[in-house]
Amino acid sequence: MPKKSRFLQTPVEPFAVEGGLTADQILARMERISFQGRNLATAQRVWHKMLEDDVTIFLGMAGALSAGGLRLVVAHLIANRYVDCLVSTGANLYHDLHETRGQRHFIGSPHSDDAALAEERIDRVYDTYADEEEFIGNDNWIADFAASLEPRPYTTREFLHRLGGHLWETTKRDGILTAAFRARVPIFCPAIGDSSIGMGLSQARQKRAGAGTIDIIGDIVESANLVIRRPRTSSVVLGGGTPKNFINQASVQAEFYSPEVGGHRYALQIVTDVPHFGGASGSSLEEAQSWGKLATDAASVSVQADATIALPILASALAISAPPLLARRKPPVFTLDSRVMTVDGQTVPSDRFEDVNEPAV
């Protein structure tokens, strides 16, 4: 029956348990099982393809990943240039800063007495606690730093690079902000106004008139210009949220100005939201193709899983399988320490879109 065999080509290979397997060996055995296990294994293959190809890799990060113990995984991905540009919620950067400043989050319970916690000024994130008074200290630290800057508008990319630099100088500790500073990887934070970093910035105005001014629209221009400069892109998304859309938006916006942009070449998302309620966080990668956010022939995979399970496994596997690819990789080179960023020596302005149909720069 030749027609039937068209569908029945690759058998499921039951996972065989064996002691001593490393993460990439486990994932290799999961490629031939089903459901989300297969998808997680596929995620490693898709990431390999990104690293092998000449693409700018965006990493989006939403959900309480930093408070939840994944900030050094993200720092590792940045430091080793598994990714080239981070788009994050403010909270993830804030909770990263909290720990990089030497403070901690704590193991707690989801069945807490929240009134008792409130009385002790302990803030809860599901099963994780933090000391609210330390948070107040962070806000003030951020406000002091922001007030120390020349009072003019800053894109989040510029502000966060400077913040990362200040944090590195102060602490010499690893974390997302410090790793991005040191690896010169840009960070965008489209919803910075909805986070404690934003709160710190707002408090800077109490310290110095005109301080704490963020040019959020400049981020849109700059991120699109980055795609215009390097039209081949990829998207790795953890948890959806504003980062997921911002990465796609950069691609869509860039396409207005450059015919070379055609959506991400590769896409990988690890999400817990579902498509059928219509929200962007859970939207499928297929849907992204209709918008031109993703090339219609892109290699892509969506993993329905909590990142606190999926990412440690995936990063541990990549730590074994990816180093040769990373060694061959020629990632984009950024300068980030001034108002205008450059990529591979070319400027990426935030005040107007580059039109590649005209001679650029």
Add this chain to the structure above:
Amino acid sequence: MPKKSRFLQTPVEPFAVEGGLTADQILARMERISFQGRNLATAQRVWHKMLEDDVTIFLGMAGALSAGGLRLVVAHLIANRYVDCLVSTGANLYHDLHETRGQRHFIGSPHSDDAALAEERIDRVYDTYADEEEFIGNDNWIADFAASLEPRPYTTREFLHRLGGHLWETTKRDGILTAAFRARVPIFCPAIGDSSIGMGLSQARQKRAGAGTIDIIGDIVESANLVIRRPRTSSVVLGGGTPKNFINQASVQAEFYSPEVGGHRYALQIVTDVPHFGGASGSSLEEAQSWGKLATDAASVSVQADATIALPILASALAISAPPLLARRKPPVFTLDSRVMTVDGQTVPSDRFEDVNEPAV
């Protein structure tokens, strides 16, 4: 057995089917069933309490509610002052503007051929389509409007009020932005940089140097000052996302400056996310108490449901039960058409926090 009876006080009353029931009669019968049906019925009661008390009611809105057919429900809630301040994602305002400008979204299928849609330049949101070329027209319309404004920083509150005004003058059609303009209800959009409204603003820079500048940090100050001015607040959240956190953040930030602020007095959320992955969208209202976002004695309810089911029912029920409460209600009065907003005649600055311990203003 007196101890047992402590737990077994109110029997479940099975829902009795009857033809001709209105939405509030249906919800009344759902108060004594279980699970999310009970929660939806409770949501009506909690909203009643908000309307009866002297509180500022924030409405947060995330997810594709405007594209999905709920924009006139939200406009209705604004026009009739069920709510006093809207916090929205940019997408919901954008898709509202799309329809207010006379364009439509269309019934589609979640099982579409997305490559075919991409070829026709049709954008898909789960089971809903829109014409990408019309979107490009909207972006340009927004860019033109933004370029027509005096080039200076605008809070989203000021910008969106002006945008709503321009939309009303141009179209005289109902929608979220126009209803908020006419009812003088402020709108904050903390992630405006992550939306097509942001894209329109970014394109304004192409038309006029210095245009499209948004003071996202000013929004934080202004929203907190609003809570300092009127410390009794409530939160109604549809779908989580940045609006949910921004509303809570206003409360937390205000508390730094005023001892009278003690978290929302009432809270109601209709969400599809779950708490156990740690993300803010799905976080429980109990958890919010640990942060002081919600008063520990607040009346609150969380409904796990798609807003496209829950909100039409709830709004239809409130349209019957709430008018007497709305008639008695004395909602805050805003002026929104300039850089500094006022509430009940008092200024609400965006450049510094009001400290109620010092004589304010």
Add this chain to the structure above:
Amino acid sequence: MPKKSRFLQTPVEPFAVEGGLTADQILARMERISFQGRNLATAQRVWHKMLEDDVTIFLGMAGALSAGGLRLVVAHLIANRYVDCLVSTGANLYHDLHETRGQRHFIGSPHSDDAALAEERIDRVYDTYADEEEFIGNDNWIADFAASLEPRPYTTREFLHRLGGHLWETTKRDGILTAAFRARVPIFCPAIGDSSIGMGLSQARQKRAGAGTIDIIGDIVESANLVIRRPRTSSVVLGGGTPKNFINQASVQAEFYSPEVGGHRYALQIVTDVPHFGGASGSSLEEAQSWGKLATDAASVSVQADATIALPILASALAISAPPLLARRKPPVFTLDSRVMTVDGQTVPSDRFEDVNEPAV
């Protein structure tokens, strides 16, 4: 643009709030919105089609619907012959019996102290409580009844019909079991061994040797024969579980013996599970087509919602819109009070499959 218009035919019509709307008017307005709201409205249309056509309508019921306050909705659907055959978990029948016997479930909290409840012998189902001692009474009542029957194997269909009859004679109260008894609607319970009804049956053996014997395989034969007799079928599923599969299995099994069987003509499911983990409860209706469980041209809809929200609305709407259809409907007529059931006067044996290719009966 003629090609584009192929996709953009029916605009989304924003839901317009109005006081005094009945459930069917609300659903009519939800047909033109998106996401699960649209699906719930479509569910009413699909049910209308079932009632208009000459099909046997199976209702599957899983999840704690009876404890949660929906037992009289299901009883109403049975009594008014919206459905012709119920397939249920044992728990739903047990909690129905509990209330029909005059006992109650109680409004509780999901944040209970379960150790305290355990001490008081109160059993919790999420936010609902029941008295464990009353449950022990029920078990014994079932055991006594089972021990009173002639000791021979009973299909669940026969046993549950007899149990419903005994319950009706004893209580004269409405409920699922009593409604099904009175309307002569068969009930299958494929996982009766996994429920407190099964526990009661097991305790019958303590009272009388050989009592409590259930012919679960006979149920398979009988349900398939029912489909062979009446090959045009429909499926309404609440919550997935064993009932969902059992209804499909009857169709698949019948097809082995009759070429006239071609899968359900209509299907409607209200579920909270999702497809992407591979479980049957969340499986899509599209997937069911590959198995021949559902005709490939079937009118069908899947609603992702808690039944405690969706079913009260849907049943209230149908109570207005469906009576003319019910009046015209000629549902199958069953006799259920003996070992061999009949439908429309023909026997439906449980000991062998009817082969329609041979002369039947």
Add this chain to the structure above:
Amino acid sequence: MPKKSRFLQTPVEPFAVEGGLTADQILARMERISFQGRNLATAQRVWHKMLEDDVTIFLGMAGALSAGGLRLVVAHLIANRYVDCLVSTGANLYHDLHETRGQRHFIGSPHSDDAALAEERIDRVYDTYADEEEFIGNDNWIADFAASLEPRPYTTREFLHRLGGHLWETTKRDGILTAAFRARVPIFCPAIGDSSIGMGLSQARQKRAGAGTIDIIGDIVESANLVIRRPRTSSVVLGGGTPKNFINQASVQAEFYSPEVGGHRYALQIVTDVPHFGGASGSSLEEAQSWGKLATDAASVSVQADATIALPILASALAISAPPLLARRKPPVFTLDSRVMTVDGQTVPSDRFEDVNEPAV
């Protein structure tokens, strides 16, 4: 601040990526992160405790785990006596038998054309395909085997042990049924009537009058008697469904007859369902305490994850960490090849409950 420190004792330790880590090293690093990652790590610790203690370990298995590539993981857990008694859906045993008979499932796509699959008689389980004609062959094979048995009622435990034996003799291949046969681990299948194994049994009646008779109520008695004999138990649940409840029911039922039974001492569940819709599959382990299903001081953990991700990791880790515990373990010894099962030499009848208050046996 001594009170605060009560809550803030154990810091979250960010996961540190390192190449070459084995699964148990990865899980060890996940114990100090948050959310479901921490829960998965805790699952290993809880399983260790079960193995160290003198408890009968039940494994419940629902969802398409066998079709999805996890059948050899479960076989491994059985063969190495990580567990002592399996409770499964029929589908998992059927898809296991399918492969043990030398046939395969195949890698497919969730975006299939189901009408095309139906035409080719290919059945889809989300992203996995199987040949329907092979399934028909299996059904017939099961029917032949069932018809070969002496026609009398069989508990699923006895029938499945015999089926496993026949399968082993025929194929000499590893799988769940054959591993359980060889390790003399009992299998209960409370919803066997809702599965293709049930369909095969029903077809046995076509081959031989009186064949295919299953004593599902006997399973209840036998499983409860097993707990009465060995009152210290543990529960490992994959996916919820009927197995989850059946394992708990054995405990609850046993408690009626023996004061020594006090709920499971340890419990571990890997589920994707959630508690807030009231269904048993997603119910919390806390709720189980109110029913006495779980001891109020039990060590327990609930992991919200797809088993196709969680189980390969967990089993790979246990393959490293558990062998010393397995070597010291003294699991219960069963005889399973006749109508009455024994455990540790004592009979476990299926026709009446053992009352430990009277002298047993």
